[in-house]
Amino acid sequence: MSTxxxxxxxxxxxxxxxxxxxxxxxxxxxxxxxxxxxxVYATLGRLERDGRVVVAxxxxxxxxxxKTYAITGAGERDLDDWLRDPIDPEPHLQATLFTKVTLAVLxxxxxxxxxxxxxxxxxxxxxxxxxxxRDAALPVALLADxxxxxxxxxxxWIELTAAxxxxxxxxxxxxxxxxxTAEVRPTSVETSHA
Amino acid sequence: MSTxxxxxxxxxxxxxxxxxxxxxxxxxxxxxxxxxxxxVYATLGRLERDGRVVVAxxxxxxxxxxKTYAITGAGERDLDDWLRDPIDPEPHLQATLFTKVTLAVLxxxxxxxxxxxxxxxxxxxxxxxxxxxRDAALPVALLADxxxxxxxxxxxWIELTAAxxxxxxxxxxxxxxxxxTAEVRPTSVETSHA
DNA sequence: CGCCACTATACACCGAGTGAATAGCAGGTC
DNA sequence: GACCTGCTATTCACTCGGTGTATAGTGGCG
Numbered sequence: 001m002s003t004x005x006x007x008x009x010x011x012x013x014x015x016x017x018x019x020x021x022x023x024x025x026x027x028x029x030x031x032x033x034x035x036x037x038x039x040v041y042a043t044l045g046r047l048e049r050d051g052r053v054v055v056a057x058x059x060x061x062x063x064x065x066x067k068t069y070a071i072t073g074a075g076e077r078d079l080d081d082w083l084r085d086p087i088d089p090e091p092h093l094q095a096t097l098f099t100k101v102t103l104a105v106l107x108x109x110x111x112x113x114x115x116x117x118x119x120x121x122x123x124x125x126x127x128x129x130x131x132x133x134r135d136a137a138l139p140v141a142l143l144a145d146x147x148x149x150x151x152x153x154x155x156x157w158i159e160l161t162a163a164x165x166x167x168x169x170x171x172x173x174x175x176x177x178x179x180x181t182a183e184v185r186p187t188s189v190e191t192s193h194a
Numbered sequence: 195m196s197t198x199x200x201x202x203x204x205x206x207x208x209x210x211x212x213x214x215x216x217x218x219x220x221x222x223x224x225x226x227x228x229x230x231x232x233x234v235y236a237t238l239g240r241l242e243r244d245g246r247v248v249v250a251x252x253x254x255x256x257x258x259x260x261k262t263y264a265i266t267g268a269g270e271r272d273l274d275d276w277l278r279d280p281i282d283p284e285p286h287l288q289a290t291l292f293t294k295v296t297l298a299v300l301x302x303x304x305x306x307x308x309x310x311x312x313x314x315x316x317x318x319x320x321x322x323x324x325x326x327x328r329d330a331a332l333p334v335a336l337l338a339d340x341x342x343x344x345x346x347x348x349x350x351w352i353e354l355t356a357a358x359x360x361x362x363x364x365x366x367x368x369x370x371x372x373x374x375t376a377e378v379r380p381t382s383v384e385t386s387h388a
Numbered sequence: 389c390g391c392c393a394c395t396a397t398a399c400a401c402c403g404a405g406t407g408a409a410t411a412g413c414a415g416g417t418c
Numbered sequence: 419g420a421c422c423t424g425c426t427a428t429t430c431a432c433t434c435g436g437t438g439t440a441t442a443g444t445g446g447c448g
Contacts, residue, residue, distance in 0.1 A: 003404080003405095035405095036405065038405070038406065039404070039405055042404080042405080043404085046402095046403075
């Protein structure tokens with residue numbers, strides 16, 4: 001998520017080259033899943049193109065080019081804005097879990113089975129994260145907490161939806177074979193984010 | 195999120211053409227933000243290439259080609275698997291909020307200010323969603339609940355992190371200017387998902 | 389008669405991300 | 419000392435998801 005800004009942030013204290021940035025990124029932001037090299041250089045390329053980063057020096061000491069990147073004024077402004085402005089919180093009403101449930105209803109599959117399977121997967125992952133959390137350093141513990149909180153949120157939603165499953169089955173307008181007959185009335189959802 | 199499977203699901207009860215799928219998708223899965231046409235046809239193209247749908251008929255009644263798509267056996271199997279298998283729950287330890295906090299620490303910015311701004315944005319969005327939820331039909335209400343639960347999860351995490359802000363500042367290893375001096379010891383995070 | 393809105397699709401483009409290829413250098417080993 | 423492994427460092431080709439725009443016919447309305 002916003003790899004570009006993370007790289008900018010790592011470049012602010014001091015210029016660095018791509019390989020270095022990749023390791024720092026992995027260490028600080030994604031202890032779990034390392035950032036692919038390709039992505040680092042592609043992102044740096046875009047940042048350079050947009051004037052947020054410049055190549056400060058090219059070490060050509062008889063080897064592969066070692067390009068050192070440095071943040072620019074525009075880059076610092078961009079980073080500052082990004083850190084100051086809060087993330088847009090849940091801007092759209094959309095969720096994969098909800099899509100699955102709706103699709104199950106529409107195609108006549110049992111909703112409860114789907115929700116049960118998901119609950120089990122969630123509980124298993126929560127046990128995993130709780131274990132991992134125990135002997136983790138603070139940053140990793142915070143990341144585990146973040147995941148755990150959101151898994152709990154999912155679980156609450158799963159229970160709520162399970163309780164409403166019958167009603168949902170009655171309420172969701174069924175798919176009609178002939179498109180011409182299908183009356184399309186927009187659900188009229190208005191949000192300031194829309 | 196998995197637009198392809200959603201389209202497959204809409205195609206299972208009856209063959210349809212792209213435009214129709216787009217409207218159904220908007221209606222059932224994203225009352226908020228409509229699916230772009232380009233994406234529908236691109237996705238259908240990939241599905242056709244992979245043998246999950248076929249063009250059932252081409253109405254060429256003196257207008258633009260009206261291709262009707264139908265799901266195949268492979269497509270039904272794929273859909274069935276997707277609906278049966280639970281979503282991988284929070285598979286990686288990563289969060290934009292955490293990235294921001296870490297970056298603030300690393301670049302010497304005040305963490306509390308960042309968290310305060312985010313809390314306000316979250317609370318505002320929660321008020322918005324609560325209002326919307328009141329006179330919404332069940333499906334939209336469930337989507338709003340989903341968002342609200344996750345906003346609550348974020349808020350809990352924000353409070354937790356705010357309480358640990360000082361400790362975090364002490365614990366996060368600072369960025370060292372010279373990359374050669376920077377000792378990189380992997381954080382050794384192991385998960386079955388890795 | 390001209391304009392707008394609707395149905396319907398295609399095309400060009402961009403960002404994010406993956407995986408393989410390349411290439412030099414350091415260190416250990418049989 | 420020939421070979422292999424592993425590390426530093428970057429590039430390239432490719433796919434996917436997604437946005438925006440162009441195209442084109444049709445029906446209604448003033």
